[in-house]
Amino acid sequence: MTPATLSTPSALHIPIVEHTLANGLRVILSEDHATPIVAVNLWYHVGSANEREGRTGFAHLFEHMLFQGSEHVGANEHFELVQRAGGTLNGSTWLDRTNYYETVPAHQLELALWLEADRMGRLLPAMTQEKLDTQRDVVKNERRQTMDNQPYGTWWEKLPALCYPPDHPFHHSLIGSMEDLSAASLEDIAEFFRTYYTPDNAVLSIVGDFEPAAAMAMVEKHFGGIARGAGKPPLRPVELPPRFGGWHREVVEDEVATARTFLTFRIPPFGADGWYVASLLGAVLGMGEGARLPRALVREQMVAADAGAYTFELPKGADLLICDVTARPGVPLAIAMDALVAEIERIRRDGVTPAERERALALAESSWVIGLQSAGARADKLSQFATYFDNPHRVNEELARYGAVTLDDLQRMAQELLGEDNRVSLSYVPRVAVPEAA
Amino acid sequence: MSGASGGGAIESRAVRSGRIPTPTAVRPYQFPTVHRVTLGNGLTLVVAPMPRLPIVTAFALVNAGASADPAGREGLASLTAQSLDEGTGALDGAALTERFELLGTAFAANADWDSSVARLTVTPARLDAAFALFAQVVRAPSFPDRDVDRKRDERLDDLAQQLAEPHALADQRFTGFLYAPTARYARPGSGSTQSVTPLDAVAVREFHAQHYGPATTTLILVGDLTLERAVALAESRFGDWRTGATAPVSRTVDVAVPGRRAVILAKADAPQSELRVGHVGVPRSHPDYLAIVVMNAILGGLFSSRINLNLREKHAFTYGASSGYDWRRGAGPFVISTAVKSDITHRAVEEILREVDAMRAAPPSHDELTLATDYLAGVFPIRYESTSAVAGAIAGAEMFGLPPDWFATYRDSIQAITPAQVYAAAVAHVDPSRLLVLAVGDPAVITAPLEGLGIASIVTHPTTYDPTELV
Numbered sequence: 001m002t003p004a005t006l007s008t009p010s011a012l013h014i015p016i017v018e019h020t021l022a023n024g025l026r027v028i029l030s031e032d033h034a035t036p037i038v039a040v041n042l043w044y045h046v047g048s049a050n051e052r053e054g055r056t057g058f059a060h061l062f063e064h065m066l067f068q069g070s071e072h073v074g075a076n077e078h079f080e081l082v083q084r085a086g087g088t089l090n091g092s093t094w095l096d097r098t099n100y101y102e103t104v105p106a107h108q109l110e111l112a113l114w115l116e117a118d119r120m121g122r123l124l125p126a127m128t129q130e131k132l133d134t135q136r137d138v139v140k141n142e143r144r145q146t147m148d149n150q151p152y153g154t155w156w157e158k159l160p161a162l163c164y165p166p167d168h169p170f171h172h173s174l175i176g177s178m179e180d181l182s183a184a185s186l187e188d189i190a191e192f193f194r195t196y197y198t199p200d201n202a203v204l205s206i207v208g209d210f211e212p213a214a215a216m217a218m219v220e221k222h223f224g225g226i227a228r229g230a231g232k233p234p235l236r237p238v239e240l241p242p243r244f245g246g247w248h249r250e251v252v253e254d255e256v257a258t259a260r261t262f263l264t265f266r267i268p269p270f271g272a273d274g275w276y277v278a279s280l281l282g283a284v285l286g287m288g289e290g291a292r293l294p295r296a297l298v299r300e301q302m303v304a305a306d307a308g309a310y311t312f313e314l315p316k317g318a319d320l321l322i323c324d325v326t327a328r329p330g331v332p333l334a335i336a337m338d339a340l341v342a343e344i345e346r347i348r349r350d351g352v353t354p355a356e357r358e359r360a361l362a363l364a365e366s367s368w369v370i371g372l373q374s375a376g377a378r379a380d381k382l383s384q385f386a387t388y389f390d391n392p393h394r395v396n397e398e399l400a401r402y403g404a405v406t407l408d409d410l411q412r413m414a415q416e417l418l419g420e421d422n423r424v425s426l427s428y429v430p431r432v433a434v435p436e437a438a
Numbered sequence: 439m440s441g442a443s444g445g446g447a448i449e450s451r452a453v454r455s456g457r458i459p460t461p462t463a464v465r466p467y468q469f470p471t472v473h474r475v476t477l478g479n480g481l482t483l484v485v486a487p488m489p490r491l492p493i494v495t496a497f498a499l500v501n502a503g504a505s506a507d508p509a510g511r512e513g514l515a516s517l518t519a520q521s522l523d524e525g526t527g528a529l530d531g532a533a534l535t536e537r538f539e540l541l542g543t544a545f546a547a548n549a550d551w552d553s554s555v556a557r558l559t560v561t562p563a564r565l566d567a568a569f570a571l572f573a574q575v576v577r578a579p580s581f582p583d584r585d586v587d588r589k590r591d592e593r594l595d596d597l598a599q600q601l602a603e604p605h606a607l608a609d610q611r612f613t614g615f616l617y618a619p620t621a622r623y624a625r626p627g628s629g630s631t632q633s634v635t636p637l638d639a640v641a642v643r644e645f646h647a648q649h650y651g652p653a654t655t656t657l658i659l660v661g662d663l664t665l666e667r668a669v670a671l672a673e674s675r676f677g678d679w680r681t682g683a684t685a686p687v688s689r690t691v692d693v694a695v696p697g698r699r700a701v702i703l704a705k706a707d708a709p710q711s712e713l714r715v716g717h718v719g720v721p722r723s724h725p726d727y728l729a730i731v732v733m734n735a736i737l738g739g740l741f742s743s744r745i746n747l748n749l750r751e752k753h754a755f756t757y758g759a760s761s762g763y764d765w766r767r768g769a770g771p772f773v774i775s776t777a778v779k780s781d782i783t784h785r786a787v788e789e790i791l792r793e794v795d796a797m798r799a800a801p802p803s804h805d806e807l808t809l810a811t812d813y814l815a816g817v818f819p820i821r822y823e824s825t826s827a828v829a830g831a832i833a834g835a836e837m838f839g840l841p842p843d844w845f846a847t848y849r850d851s852i853q854a855i856t857p858a859q860v861y862a863a864a865v866a867h868v869d870p871s872r873l874l875v876l877a878v879g880d881p882a883v884i885t886a887p888l889e890g891l892g893i894a895s896i897v898t899h900p901t902t903y904d905p906t907e908l909v
Contacts, residue, residue, distance in 0.1 A: 012492070034490040035819050036465035072457050074449025076751055080742045081452060084809050085461070086816010103820050110459035126451075137754030141710070145757050145777045149710045151602045209465060218459075257602040258595075288544055290535040299532060302588060305595050328591075329598045355540065362542030362564075369493050370559055373824040 012369060012399070014378060016392050019216060023228045024200025027219055028382045028392050030207040032375060038208035039103045040112040041379035042120075043387045045203075046196035047096040048176075049169035049235055049316075057139065057176010058184055060093040062192055064135040066100065067091070071122035075131060078115050085111055088376075095160070095170050095314060097387060103376045106209040110218045117222035120202070123193050129186060136181050143175050151256040152428050159262055162250055162424050163320055169235045170314065198229025203386040207379040238317030242266065243422035250424075251333070253431045258305065259333035260326040261427040263340055265417050270315040271389050276401045277409045278417065282309040282321050283360035284352050284410065285343070290359060293323060296343050303331050303339050315388040321417075333429050344418050351411035364402050448742060467819045469845035470828055473665050481652035481676050484832055485668040486660045488825055494565050494661035495825035498576045499833045500554040501656075502649035504627040505768065506686030510636075512622065513629020515549035517590055517637050518645045522547050522556060524585035526574045531585050534575065541568045545575060551627055551766045552688075553837045554650075559826055562662045566671070573675035576655075579646065586639035597631050601901055604705060604878045605777065608712035612876045613771055614905045615701050616718060618693040623768065624906045632907045651683025652676070656836050661825040691768035694718040700875040702885060702898040711783040711879030715790050716773035717872040722765040722838045729863035730763060732855045735810035737761050737797050737868075738774055742809060744793050749776060755786045767838070772868070780880050784887035787875055791893065794870050801861035815849040 019027040048059045069075045082089045087104030102112040147153035157173045164171040204223070206215055244266050268274035286293050286309025293307035306326040311319050323344070327336035372378050386392040452458050470486040477483060507514045523538075523545045524531040538545050541564040547556035556576050560568040600606040610626050617624035625633060657676060659668040694717070720730065731739075738745035738761025749759040759776035774794075778786040802810075822828050835844055873894075877884060881898050888896055 032490075035823060036467050037819050037823070069449060069451065072452055072455040074451030076448045076742065076747065077450060077452050080448050080450075080809060081458065083740055083742055083813040083817075086813055086818075086820075088817060088820055105816050105819065106465045107461040107463060109462075111461065114457070114459050134751065134754045138750055138757055141755070141777070141779055142757040144710045144779065149604055149708055149712075149777070151599075214462075255602055257599045288535070288539045290532070290539040295532060295535075299588070302591075305592065305599070329595050355536075359536065359539045363539055363544075366493075366542035366559070366561060369491060369561065370824070370826075373491055373493065375823065 012372070013396055014372070014382075016382065016395070017212060018392065021199065021220065021224055023224065023226055024198075025223050025226075026203045026386055027216070028203065028205040028386055029212050029215060030205070030378060030382060031210065031212065032207060033209045036106040036209045037103055037375060038106050038109045038206060038210050039101065039375035039379040040109070040116065041099065041101040041205045041207070041376065041383050042116050043203045043383035044098045044197055045096070045201050045387050046098055046232070047094050048172065048174040049096045050196065050232070051172070054180060054183060055188060056172045056180040057174070058180070058188060058192065059098060060175055061135060061139050061181060061184055062189065063091050063093045063098050064139060065127065065132065065189060066119050066123065068131040068135065069126035070119040071125045072118050073115060073126070075126070078119070081111060081115065087112065093174065095174060096316065099380065099383065101376055101380065103374075109206070109210055109215060113218050113222050116204070117226065120197055120199065120223065121226040123197065124190055127186060127189055132184070132186060132189065136184065139175070139181060140178060143178070147175065151254065152260055154252075155262055155426060155428070158250070158252070159264060159320075159322070159424070159426050162248060162426055163244070163264055163266065167236060168240070168317070169238060170317065195229065195232050199223060199226050200228045201232060203383045205379040205382040205386070207382065208375040235316070240266070240318045242318075243417065244424055245421060247420050247423040247425070249427070251427045251429060254428050256428050256430050258327050258329045259331065259336060259427065259429045260324070261333065261337055261340065261425055263323040263325070263337075263344070264424045264426070265321045265422050266318045267311065267321045267417055268319065269317060270311070270313045270319050274413065275319060277405050277413045278319070278321050279311055280357070280360050280364070280402055280405045281352070281410050281413055282311060283364060284356045285309045285347065286323060287360060288363050292343050292347065293325065293340065297325060297336070297339050301339055303328060303336050307340075333427050337425070337427070348414045348418050351414065352407055354407065357407060357410065361402060365399055368399060448747065469822065470660070472832060472845070475669055477652070477672060477677055479652040479677060479680055481672070481679065482656040483669065483672045484656060484658045484836065485665050486828055486832060487664060488660055488828060489662045492561050492662050493559060493825055494562055494659065494663050495559045495829045496557065496569060496572060497658040497829045497833055498556040498572070499656040499658060499836055500650050501654040501685040502554055502645075503550045503552040505551050505622055505688040505691050505766075506649065507622065507629070509689065510633060511641060512625045512633035513593065514637055514641055514645050515554055516628040517586065517593065517634070518642045519547040519549045519554045519556065521581055521586045521589050521642055522579045523575050524589065525580040525582050526578050527580070530582065534571070537571055538568065543568050545572065549627065550837075551768075551770070553833070555833060557826070557829070565663065569671055570675055576650065577676070577679055581639045581643050581646070583639045586642050590634060590637050593628055593634050594631060597634070604708065604710070604712040607703065607901060608714050608876060608878045611703060611904065612714040612716070612773060612874070615876060616694065616716070616771055616874050618695055619906050621693040622689045622691040623770065630904060630906055647681070647683065649683050649686055651681035652679045654683050654685050658829050658832050658836075660829040660832070688767065691766075692718055694872070696872065698871055698873050698894045700888060700894045700896040701877070702881050702888070702896060703876070703878045703901045703903070704881045704898055705878055705901055706880055706882070708780060708878070708880045710777045711780055711877045711884055712777050713783065713786060714773050714775055714876045715787065715873055716771055717869055717874060718769050719763045719772035720867055721767060721769050723767070726863050726867065728851055729855055729859040730867055732807070732810050732814065732852065733797070733860045733863045733867075734761055734763055735814060736802050736806050736860065737793065737864075740810065740813060744796070745774060745790065748789050748793060749778070749786055753785070753789065755779060755782050755789075780883045783877060783879060783884040784891055787888065787893070788891055791870065791873070794868055794873070797864040797868055798870070801857035804857070807855070807857050807860060811852050811855055815852045818849055
């Protein structure tokens with residue numbers, strides 16, 4: 001099998017033009033005149049990894065504050081103006097980046113650019129203690145809703161804590177502890193803004209129905225006058241050994257109906273050659289109902305309700321490959337875990353068949369095209385690749401990178417990285433006893 | 439903002455600054471052209487060419503949904519759809535899945551209230567092979583006993599899991615308490631534990647034979663293909679399909695329990711309450727449909743809606759709050775949904791009721807109306823960027839029998855809605871005297887304050903209590 005087996009890779013080519021403003025802002029343009037809409041997407045290269053001790057959750061709380069107005073925009077007016085223009089918008093925070101995005105009718109491009117520029121250039125005049133207090137409470141409710149009152153909801157806080165050492169930037173909670181959220185102050189807001197929300201720490205992607213010269217004139221007009229930053233402090237060291245060095249098992253009793261385990265392997269960082277091998281191995285194991293884990297655990301043995309595998313796409317230090325298996329009600333954790341581990345040992349021993357590799361590549365290709373149908377998704381990919389790899393053109397090489405992975409690569413990686421010396425399992429089991437009185 | 443939410447959660451500083459950029463000229467937009475063809479055997483084919491990316495979506499829309507489930511066997515339409523790809527001819531389910539996935543696609547099917555849909559999305563180069571398999575699965579599924587039983591047991595497992603998920607539990611039990619226990623809409627579309635347990639391959643085969651056929655099926659093809667190729671594909675794979683299948687008669691679906699009332703499902707130590715407040719809505723065919731859509735956008739449909747701004751941005755009770763009508767051929771639920779910190783549950787309910795009353799007390803302001811109408815009209819092209827979204831929209835239009843110019847006129851129709859129409863829709867279709875309040879939460883914290891509101895009688899049940907299981 002070679003990349004040539006991909007059916008129509010040339011038709012997926014995304015046109016890309018790059019600019020950099022004098023203040024360091026990277027601008028990526030990609031024209032697509034099929035529909036009169038345009039996506040604006042801004043990545044700031046800052047996430048929870050950049051938080052200092054005692055301020056966990058701050059990057060995410062800060063993202064909420066970016067919708068609370070800027071010098072010329074009122075609280076929540078950003079939402080109102082974009083929706084009134086017929087657009088959609090949001091923002092999100094991840095371990096090492098924060099993004100903000102709008103998709104608007106083509107004739108409203110300048111509105112989206114102006115709104116983003118006003119908060120990049122002039123956020124602080126709009127910040128007040130009252131707004132901070134309100135958003136702090138909103139975020140605390142977000143934490144309750146998505147984690148504390150949700151079965152297995154704490155997994156994405158517990159798993160990074162188990163997989164990265166305590167001093168590592170990816171170790172601590174992205175949404176933060178209630179205590180740290182309470183401690184955040186307006187001075188923290190100002191310092192974080194000045195340090196990280198600068199044009200030279202951002203990528204702006206524009207995708208859709210626009211004229212490049214007119215769009216660049218708008219970008220220059222609204223972003224050109226924003227001052228470059230003074231640089232950001234380096235992250236704490238991110239480098240890690242290639243394997244965990246053992247099998248750390250954590251079992252949590254919780255308000256859940258059935259057992260679930262997240263069997264996790266340390267893999268090369270997102271973007272490395274080895275990452276594509278690990279990602280394709282993950283697809284062989286867990287992408288689609290015909291992948292090994294759903295086929296063996298759900299269909300054949302009927303011990304699991306769900307089984308899949310995915311990565312975190314972390315481009316520094318080390319990424320994670322997670323096999324996520326939910327046992328059927330009444331099936332003990334040990335049974336589901338044994339079935340999962342048997343499949344892992346089988347792939348280490350016997351490798352991957354040509355048909356399995358072909359299946360995974362075909363699914364990867366389709367999901368890539370399906371996922372890039374929206375201008376907003378394409379803009380986000382361009383921002384991601386420019387931010388992480390300093391090269392948005394890599395978007396057009398992604399399928400070829402998967403296609404270059406050989407059966408030998410897959411077997412070698414299964415042997416090297418799926419062994420007992422490279423595992424963390426975070427498991428949830430139903431609480432058996434009546435909860436003790438507090 | 440007018441009404442009770444006049445706390446000013448939106449500051450209109452940009453408007454006052456005079457700096458908002460002037461839009462450039464509006465660029466024309468057209469929903470993909472929709473072609474309708476009837477094959478010789480009566481099967482309807484709908485094609486929307488959309489050649490921008492190398493991808494095609496195929497839907498088989500069957501005019502038989504959950505509303506057609508026999509009494510006591512609710513969930514049958516759903517189990518039938520979900521068992522389609524468990525085998526056909528010599529291929530078993532595992533082999534079928536592998537065939538589809540080697541073509542880079544996945545077959546999926548589910549039953550909605552009013553129809554069942556089988557679907558896949560694939561690159562044009564693999565369309566012929568994938569579509570051949572798709573047709574075989576839709577027309578001649580083998581429904582092996584063991585695999586149908588497994589699919590049924592997976593549904594039962596899901597129901598057991600939901601008991602531990604406050605959000606899903608609240609959604610499901612809300613309709614259970616809202617409709618009379620004998621109404622089809624009282625039970626989930628995919629059925630409840632009691633109604634799913636007796637289902638088997640015999641029942642599934644019978645449902646398929648009765649309702650899947652050329653007279654009940656609309657084939658929808660959207661994406662990178664021509665009308666000619668679509669017709670040729672449909673003819674070659676479905677042209678010789680002849681069965682006597684007919685559309686089922688829907689049961690009475692929308693009998694409501696009358697009057698205002700409150701239910702607490704007890705989850706001790708819950709850090710939040712999942713709240714649902716609402717009543718039975720109206721059928722999709724109601725002439726006030728567009729006015730109701732705009733009214734709901736103002737009330738709770740948008741981020742900048744009254745309910746979200748009040749509960750989230752003004753009071754910080756929640757991460758988000760919204761309202762919505764579930765559009766079906768019968769009268770589906772109208773429901774306001776949120777999750778709030780336990781100790782202010784009663785205050786959140788109070789604010790929701792206040793917003794409901796305000797919606798009926800006066801027409802919306804011009805600004806509120808245009809925020810909703812400009813959003814709904816403007817966002818239309820953004821909603822339909824993908825082949826599957828366009829196929830979904832076409833399926834909805836077919837299912838509800840919308841006029842052929844529906845997509846072409848939608849944006850103008852929305853823009854024509856007036857404050858008086860919104861006001862009339864609120865008065866006619868939002869009814870405080872019928873509201874059911876349901877909370878999944880900690881009774882020790884929330885019951886007494888809720889009683890203090892004096893809004894309704896309150897009954898408390900364990901989370902395992904399902905009012906539809908007593909019939």
